[in-house]
Amino acid sequence: MGKRKAWSPILQAGLAIGAMGIVLLPVFLCQTPWPTAARDYLVQHGQDESGAINLVSAIYLGYRAFDTLGETIVLLVAVIGTMGLLSRVESLVNPIGDDDNSIQTVSAFSLRGEKRSSHVLRTHLLEVVTGKIGPIVLLFGFYVMLYGHLSPGGGFQGGVIIASGIVFLALGNQQDNTSVLSKSSILGGIESVSFLLFIVVAISGIFFGKGFFGNPLADSAYPVGFIVLMNSIIGLKVGASIGFMCIAMMGGHD
């Protein structure tokens, strides 16, 4: 019984890349002018219809909000999957393979108090600086999130900055002063509740006569309030999710 020798790996890789390269040449080298119809329509009507002067916000929270819902769902499922896999990794008792039986999941940046003294990369400089910067980064994240309709920014960008703020706070705690934002229950809670809120806001458009995912505030004085609300929900959700994942991958969760 034995396996036949497979095709040479270099030949296989060369075939795959060569075939794809030839197929993609027309896509990358075409000279057709880029269409301007969408840009012209949005420059004319974008601000009136959605209330935001940031046209990108008008698109992803107005015209194509359904895609944003899909993206939020992908983030949610990815976090659940990652957390499920990482928690199982810790509880594995019988690994196959005998290279290194003392494999540790905690990395050099371990957030666990008891491991801290043994990890050389966890210097005092790191802890002091990140601890002090953390709240400032959080504040900046909230600013980017809330001003998304007026300047470059928005829910996702602000959310990622909030996530890095959460990571800074988690790294920077000294004397085991764990910030409340590093607790997995709080972060998980923020994430699930924001998802529920997002769905409720999406459905609410129906009851205001604007159709599914329509803007329920479109006839009121501030139609842009819808975009601000959605940006906040998305920012909190993305911040909590990505912060949660980063903290879990660094080995520190309770």
Next chain:
Amino acid sequence: MRPEDIVFATVMLPLLGAALAFCAKLLPKGRFAMAVEYAGALVGLGLPPLVLIVLFPVVFNGQSISGVVGLWSVGIGITFRFDGLAYLVNILGYTIGAAAWIYSLGAGPKGPAFTGVFLIQTAALCATIMTTDLFNLFVCLEIMGITSYVLIPTSGKPGATLASFSYLMVSASAMVFFLLGTYGFYRLTGSLSYGGISAGLQTISTDDTVLSIVSLALLVSAIAIRVAVMPLYGWLPDAHALAPHAVSAVLSGVLIKTPLFALSRILFLLPSGMEVGELMGIAGGVTAVLGVVIALSQEDAKRLLAYHSISQIGYIVAAWGMAISIGVDTPAGTSLMVAAFLHAFYHAVFKGLLFLSIGTTIDVANERNVYILRDGIGKLRDAGEKVPITFICFVIGTLSISAIPPLNGFVSKTAITYAMKGSLNYYLLSMAAVGTVASFIKLSRIYWPTGKRGRLHIELDDCLGTSSIPISRPPGLVARMTAQSLLAVLCVAGGLAAHHILTIVGTLFSSGGTNSAVLPTIYSGENLLKTGATTLGGVLLFFVAISKAGSTVLHTIRNRPRSFQGLFVSFSLGTAVLAAFLVVGKL
């Protein structure tokens, strides 16, 4: 509430249910949390069928509900379309989803996280079939994909993580190429909706046709990876064999078919769509035969079923491809599409039934190898089934997939072969049917009592000393039996109510509210004779397969080298061949 909003209930209700299930995860474990989770499942899997019942008269009259999400203008917003095709795929998704979730209450991974992700998967496939916007299709396919990557490793088997990783790598890379196809179409036409792209493509210059063909080829091959036609099937056997049983049922039943039907929306509207259908039809026929040959060689029970899924998807793609290449507006095209969908639906039902009943059997016996596992009925009886429901369900599933009347498999396979009489695919599919019978005889051996059959075929590298296999009582017997019986009843009903169902599906696929498909007579003498001949051929093939020469051949097939790289080589070469075929066809 307008019809457009009701239509979105099929997508939003499972998402609401998932949100409830995730909130249940936050609550402390106990009765209340479980109640919230079950409420979420009820909202997500129980209410949408009611919505579908409400929508039936609208869709049956030939109207389709289309519009733009959020009532924005057509050029910028996301367009959607809910017609007969979307309705039927929704029914498929909810039937199998409900049965699989009930089974998982008994057997497989439980818990609010599993329920939530399962419901999100159901919502994603309803959104996939309803959308008529390319980027929205990208997002929906990614949601379907990521829920699969998360659900496959929940079975805890080590191979499942590797299977999920391989599937993730192949699928995520393919979606980047899908994105490049979207780039091509947006650059040419300035629009992302199928209607806008189709209108824009009428006015492009001849220099740009190569770009439009290449973009279409990229889109089609990215979707073809999900559908697992030859040669892009490499990820499927591991993923479906090592996932938990409920997840295998949904993966095999629904997730490999929905992208195919979503692709048909694109191909109806674009030029060169018909040539794509033609090439995929041929690929489907080849898949049907090769899949069943490899299935015959497998020794793991669930892997055998997974290769059968590949073979059956070959049937569906062959019929679907021919329908698109002829044109769905013609009566012949409509009947092929009806046959393709009917086989997709019935396959989901009987393959789900087979996965669930085989799953129960191998859980009870703690053994997956078909050469070793024997006396399945006895083990099931010891584990608590006084009446061998699992065995009866397995028999119904086997008879369905082998196309024995009066079960539903007979109806759908006859409809397909009738609709493609005389073409090359007809002969390929007939050969595949013979192979199907043979491999299911091989699989059913796990139920025979020991000592009755001839010599057992013992592999050199299998562990011996299997007489003391511990018998474990499968947990959650009631849930498992309920789910299996539900699907079994559907199998039988599908066979008995053949003519009515054919008429209904035909009406839903035609436009205008009346059936324009040509309906075959299912229970004619000629068809029954053909079934008899196929079964006889299958029995003969089985005896050839267990002979010395046959088993050597099968052993070689089973141990052929399969690598991670092979997935990508076949993807690249497949795309290149498709693009070349389309360019040559245009010249």
Next chain:
Amino acid sequence: MVERALLLCLLLLGFWGVVAKKNIIKKIFGLNILNAAAVMLFILEGNRIGTEAPILESDLALVVDPIPQALMLTAIVIGVCVTALALALAVHLYQITGSFDIDTIRERVKDAT
């Protein structure tokens, strides 16, 4: 033109990483590069029709096309999520088999089942 040729090279480099590299972490790098190349192509080409960012302020210079930018926001987030999940799967595989090499992992998983 030069930029697009370079982006094609970048994309093929990422694809080569996914296909040819044996270490699964390097495969995940390759997937990231693949995503990045596709995103950059959209943004680069969308920027050709204007000069200003798509925020409507008082001056009336031509803005760039906002649609590719909005689409790529979604694509980037989805890419990050898939990468995170892939890394978690890689860590799990390492725990089970003790190796990051795809062939070794395949052998050990097959022996264990």
